Amino acid sequence: MSQKVIDFEVPIHQLAQEYPDFVDIMYSIGFTKIKVPGMLNTVGKIINLKKGSKAMGIPQDKIAQAFEERGYELKNYDQ
Template sequence: MSDKVIDFEVPIHSLAEDYPDFVDIMYSIGFTKIKVPGMLNTVGKIINLKKGSRAMGIPLDSIARAFQERGYELKNYDE
């Protein structure tokens, strides 16, 4: 079992606090607004990966694959 677990139902703000590479991974797959100042501390507290996927039009499988390739285990990921 991996020490790195991405829960698709946890707010992205919490994931960014837990994992230093989270923001860069998200940015690399198209979540460019994640680096807008204040975004994580406002919207990021209520948006999880499932909601973010729908809002940005980025498929969940793309998100899952990006994190799995970097050694993360997935939780609450169901397409």
């Protein structure tokens, strides 16, 4: 099994395609707009986790913790 890595500088669209549980994890921590039809295919192609965190007012720490708890390694995460 390959290592699951969440890179905070990769567009969320790419992460959602790579990891089937990505959208559900993001939704569970407050990124409710991620399930709006078309959102991933438009805005998701240019927004990464750093920008999304700032735009939605959700701390990067909260995102990092959610993914670490599910076995993900973090990359380009500003602590």
